[in-house]
Amino acid sequence: MVFTDSMGSAHRAVDPSVHSGQAFSLSVCRTLQEWFKADDLCRITFVYVLSALRWDIHGDAHKYVTKLKVRTGRRKTDNSIDALRSRAVHSVLDLWSSTFQDPTYQGSEFLELQQPDGRPLQPSYLNGGPWLSTFGHSITEFARVCRCITGHAPIGAYYHCFKINEPHGCTCGAALQSRQHVLFCCRNRYSVHYPRFLGDIASL
Template identity: 85%
Template sequence: MVFTDSMGSAHRAVDPSMHSGQAFSLSVCRALQEWFEVDDLCCITFIYVSSALWWDIHGEAHRYVTELKVRVGRRKTDNSIDTLRSQAVHSVLDSWSSTFKDPTYRGSEFLELQQPDGRPLQPLYLNGGPWLSCFGHSITEFARVCPCITGHTPIGAYYHRFKINEPHGCTCGAALQSRQHLLFRCHDRYSVHYPRFLGDIASFMKYNPTVFGFNRDPSGVR
């Protein structure tokens, strides 16, 4: 008899089908097969016991189970589904980070920012990555910060670069309304020091609700 407070784990331990811990399950099944072949009367009964009961015999069973070490095959394996998935993810992230350092890939106008520890901000897939996790709470705010960071924002420098028939100058009188000018030189807006972190951009967006947006409504982008 096997006393357990997790029937799901018990089922998974003897499930030879494809799943993340299949290699371990196959090793368990192989060990049990040899034991079952000894006598037709050999059987295993799984008994569920809630850990909240603090039953003495359950504690003994838990001790025996945790002492059981099942070897996965005859040598160390690294071909479980979880391991292969992890290797694939890290390979993609390494390639992504390496490629992202190339200005021709991310764009020559991409705004380079830093992590709190001073390292360059790199793309990640967890929680939408650093940019989306910081601004994803607001669609309108992200709609402004995205073109700001990529350099494809409706400002004078962009119009000048792509020869768009729109004013190139700034409302403050500057000859060219560039991203750098808007962020920390423009007298018509609440400027910040040269942005190094996402928090700097977030502060700027908060105090300047119309900048980098296509909608020029005085109350901000809607």
């Protein structure tokens, strides 16, 4: 009998199908197969016991079953799904980070942002990435942020670049209303004349 407070783990231990701990499960199944062959009366019963009950015999059973050592081979397994997925993710992130340093990949107008410690902000898949996790609460806000970061915000420099018949100067008197000017120099950057997202980006 196997006493456990996690039937899911018990099920996975004897599940030979594809999953992250398949190598260990196959070793368990291989060991049990030999044991079952020895006698037709061999049976295993899993007993679910809530750990919150603090049952003494459950503690003894836990100590007993954790003494079981299942061999998985001479070498530590490194071909589980989790290990393969981790290697693939790190490989993609390394390639992404190195490619991201190329201005032709970023685009000439891509706004380089920094982390709090001063390092350049790098792309990541965690929590939606650094940009989406910050501005993803609003589709409208995120769309505006994208326009600013990629140099497509509706300001004077954009109108000048694409020859749009709109004022190129800033309301503060500057000859060109550039993104750099709006974010870091303009005295009126919190004015209603400027999209709110520019002030948000400046505060990063």
